[in-house]
Amino acid sequence: MIYTVQTKQDIATIKDELASKAKEVGFGVLNTYAFKKILADKNFPIEKDITVYELCNPPGAQDALSHLAEISVYLPCRLSLYEENGKTTLATIGFEDMLNAVEMDNTFKAHMSIIFENLKHLMHSWDD
DSSP, X not given: OEXXXXXXSOHHHHHHHHHHHHHHTTOEEEEEEEHHHHHHHXXXXXXXXXXXXXXXXXXXXXXXXXXXGGGGGGOSEEEEEEEETTEEXXXXXXXXXXXXXXXXXXXXXXXXXXXXXXXXXHHGGGOO
16 A cells, blocks of 8 residues: 655645655655656656655664564655646555564554654645
8 A cells, every 4th residue: 555645735845845844753864766867867758756755763763673674675764756637746655564564563563653653744744
C-alpha cells in the first residue's frame, strides 16, 4: 500500500519547506533524488517533476535496527513529491505493510507506528 496525500499547494513551496517541517516532527533529510533531472542527464527524459526525499528519524532508526536488522531494507523512509492533475502529491510506503512484512512484538510495532504517525503529520502539513 502506498500512503498518499494531495494538496493544492505548489510543489516549489513544499520543496522549500519540507526540511524545516520534517525537523519539527523528528526527521531529517538525508538525500534527495530529482528524477526529472537525473533521467534527463542520462538521456531518458520524463515530463513530471518527481523528487524523492530520504528521511531519517535517528532514534526510530536506532530502535528499529537494534531490534530487527532486516527492517533496514525499508530505511531510510522515502517521501515522494510530484504534481499530477493540478495537485501536488506526497507519497510514501505504508508502514502497515512494512510492519506486517516482518516478525516483531506488539510493543515494538506500536512504537514504530508512532513514527509513521509523525511522518503522516509531515505529509499533511500542506493540507488545504
